[in-house]
Amino acid sequence: MTYLDTLGQNAKQAARLVRRLKASEKNKALQSMAEALLQHQDQILEANQKDLAKGQANGLSTALLERLTLNESRILGMVNGLKQIAGLDDPTLKTDSQWINRDGLRISRRRVPLGVIGIIYESRPNVTVDATALCLKAGNAVILRGGKEALESNQAIILALQEGLSHTNVPMTAVQLITDPSRELATEFMQLNQYVDCLIPRGGAGLIQTVLKQATVPVIETGVGNCHLYVHRAADLAMAQRILLNGKLQRPSVCNALETLIVDASVANEFLPTAASALKEAGVEIVGDEAVLALVSEAELATDIDYASEFLDYKLAIKVVDSYEQAIDHIDHYSTGHSEAIITNDYQTSQNFLNDIDSACVYVNASTRFSDGEVFGFGGEIGISTQKLHARGPMGLEALTSYKYVIEGEGQVRG
Template sequence: MSESKTVSEVSIEELGTKSKQAAKTLRTASSSVKNDALLKMKESLQKNRDKILEANQKDVDNGISEGMSESLVDRLKLTEERLQGMENGLSQMISLVDPITRRDGSWINDIGLEISKVRVPLGVIGIIYEARPNVTVDASGLCLKAGNTVILRGGKEALNSNRAIVEVLQEGLAASELPKECIQLVTDPSRELAAEFMKANDYIDCLIPRGGAGLIQAVLKQATVPVIETGTGNCHLFVHESADFEMAKSILINSKTHRVSVCNSLETLLADKNLGDEKITELVQSLIDSGVTVHGDSYIQSLVPEVEEADEDDFHKEYLSMDIAVKVIDGCDEAVEHIEKYSTGHSETIAATDYETIQNFLNAVDSAAVYVNSSTRFTDGEMFGFGGEIGISTQKLHARGPMGLEALTSYKYVIQGSGHIRE
């Protein structure tokens, strides 16, 4: 029997049962025990870098041979620097305050009952994601710190990488006081098992998808387990006529080209017509000079002949590539209207110096992260000081924006009386 057949015999029921059992231990674990486990996980990553990189190279080679796009290969590929970033993330998580130790408030009611609102873990969290092996470490560490066990279901493109990483993390857990089943991996990449995973209400308390629009929509449509929706990133930059122009150009190029395969990369530029043709042309040309394919409206095309014609779909797209949609608009109100229509609610930024315009933009734009004179690339759990992230939520219930520790908790009320009875 092949290895894949053997591992596929581990059912969702078995994984779920082990996760729920481990969750009982984890939810009562002290901060010091959890931090020690995170430290052991980090040390295991450090010791086993070669093993992880070797497994990852198999996935990368397979992806290239199967015609995977450059942006997806970039998401999939691990390097010494990216492994160091994953280890640093675990270190940062250790230093963060344990949300489970926190009370959100307490009061005494008019009959003398002391009522407290306290943070508690969600329980067992399921993560469905694509070719992003760094998610394996981020999700595992954050879930554990917040007192949750996690069952991971990564994409088949990263199966070798994820298998190696989870084995290494479990090795670290085995050296701690927590069970290694706090972190588990679904190793059968079949759609049938994924569908079963999304309906495992008896075992999973919360499901979080991370990936492209297709994956997220599939989970939302199929899952019966409660889902926290992480969104696609059609992110916008509005360059107002008052902008520091050189700063605006720098923000534009960084937001678009720093790493095109991630959801906080810029996908649409809105240029204020009052900038004038010369400055608008310079913005577009700076993109072209940086290797970006510009899809523009007729105004942009009249200024720069190399620009490709943009249709309606271009303004809806999350390209995740060296492409961008560009439109000339008339002032802040029109920019806000455009964002309202086309944005996915992820991250938007304005380049401006006029105070009133900036405040109008901040108040009117309803996205998870709204920036002033800054690249959209900072919408990230590590950048926000969360020690990594479980995802970036574009919904409004429970969690929004980069989801750190608190987003992985709920709360309960603890009520203390002294023989109180209700009459």
Template sequence: MTEQWNAKLIELGKNAKAAAKILRHVTETEKNEALLKMADAVVANQGAIITANQKDLELGKEKGLTDALLERLTLTEKRVEAMANGLRQMAALPDPTLVTEKQWINRDGLKISRQRVPLGVIGIIYESRPNVTVDATGLCIKAGNAVILRGGKEALESNQAIVNVLQKALEETKLSTESVQLITNPSRELASQFMRLNDYVNCLIPRGGAGLINTVMRQATVPVIETGVGNCHLYIHEAADIEKARNILINGKTQRNSVCNALESLVIDEAIAKTALPEFVEALKEYQVEVRGDEKARAIVSTIGAATEEDYATEFLDSIIAVKVATDYDDAVQHIETYSTGHSDAVITEDYSTAQAFLKDIDSAVVYVNASTRFTDGEVFGFGGEMGISTQKLHARGPMGLEALTSYKYTVEGNGQVRE
């Protein structure tokens, strides 16, 4: 079985490479038409997609998946419609591969241009969220890439149903149906082989929890763009507007706590903690959020549980938040620097100098002043969707849209020049 699937993996790679070659030659209009056809097909087949998703949910409940994982796994009519709308938004965006970034004539009379080009074949390894199947496919195709998807076993039925719909839609376009392919064998051994498929895959992007991301970073020989874990912080400065702070805290922690841009830690200045923290804890309590804190926090609010070192370093993806009472700005920044995963961190303050200092001091992919970290999202940023949130600094950082799925090459045009 393993040998058979290893052969199948190579076949997927060859097919993807051939599809990527076709994608280099299709027009922007043809790519956009393909995206719109896929969007229409997703909506037209939402019944079949949701039925497949119900099978995954039933199996997930039997296997004891947490409520947070089940929430990420769930597809509703509204979420299916959002997936289709994401494809339509991508179709309306400019094609990044039509961009010539620079052009000049050198001293030898050569016309040198730097042009955006697709990466080629992109591999995606992800967990739980079947909407990634649509988002990743749309973004890859718009940027001129073929994609091989390897979702988690918990979403296998959903992903198969979605990919079948997308491939069927591509039959009516100039693109190859193998522009998108799915690995349906969830074995870890096969996933490891996929991570080393250098002859066919140009870039690998993991999306999921810390365990998955760390595994891919350790095992892959294919170049990896690291999408990071979201231990996101909200720092409430002593000059904060308390009403703004409360609303942003509640939104960041409770609007959807199973996603990577949800808040996991609250840092509050000691100067306002005695008056503001009880109000915040009471507000969180209304949403059944468990609050864990340091000794200072517990001295102010007796219902706060004791926070451990691990709590401050954890992406809970659940109704839990860790609280730190900071002595001052420097203490708050030090805490965030120690525990942040470099995803998204925010400050609430009405003091301009503090806001500007925070923007410089916090070295995360996205840094906010007086706004919720829940806005860290490719669609919200105007990218028409996202491949993930990159927390690394090379190639791409933050919400990864179309441009992050391209590289560039230099083209040189001459008239018979030779170098002396």
């Protein structure tokens, strides 16, 4: 039996047990894992320092190092996240609908766990905790495959979580980590159909495309966010600058950060010099078209690759357009279907934008940084789906379930 077969069999057996647990038992497990994280905080931070040292030696970018970094505040955030998820309603107790058909059969559509969920992710050790908590709360077992850059941190976190589970009715094998970071094993994991029911990649475009191309396990595509902000000719420009700076600067290394700014030509002369000055003061590199270069000193000429890129860094592409239609065409062409926003005081234009943009999250006069399961009121998220089947947008607990039909009769047979 191979290493992955062992993990898969363990997870499958654990999933059978977890799906039968009461909500109170799962909540106790989440609380116990939260306590264990605090108890193992020093070991986790020590392991994280080893990962950071290796990352710096291997030339990881500032953005990736930021995503990799743990501190007491971030660990406390993970602890509070576990407790918060424990307080959420159990999605597997939900009946979506119920009716009696013409044959007198009572038919119910009930929420059920997906089973065994595989998570492949990069850099961010907090995903180890978030994914575990959400999967268990929804009644699933989880197999985690983090990036090699966070291996020490993830191993320390998993040891703490499993110790927490050891004091509960949830089997420790409901949460497992692949500790071999080889690409060959990752490919084998993506094709572990006999054990894994669903695969969720979280990371950059390269990782997600690799999973989509190589996986035979069903995949939920998440995360790549080439997010756009369109400053319409009827925009409040002070509001537009505030939202622009928040979207680009508040946390540039995440998928809901802004990557492209589109500005109507009629307000470009007034808006761009001031906005660009604030961006450059914050250390943002600006690339744009010829109209941008004429208004923004030190800006470089943008390429098609720039307009298609998720930078996850202090870099922004800017496009000046002559009309609303040009803005929509640009977004349609380059969007990854994540989050797009318009700044406008024209009501009809705002409603047109909401209808014309085919992305998971579409905003009027607000920052794309709000694309987040916790912010939306889901209590957390496993990722942001940019596809349309099964789940779309921030994926909370319900997205980690499917449903089954339960049919109750009194001896009916079909004539």
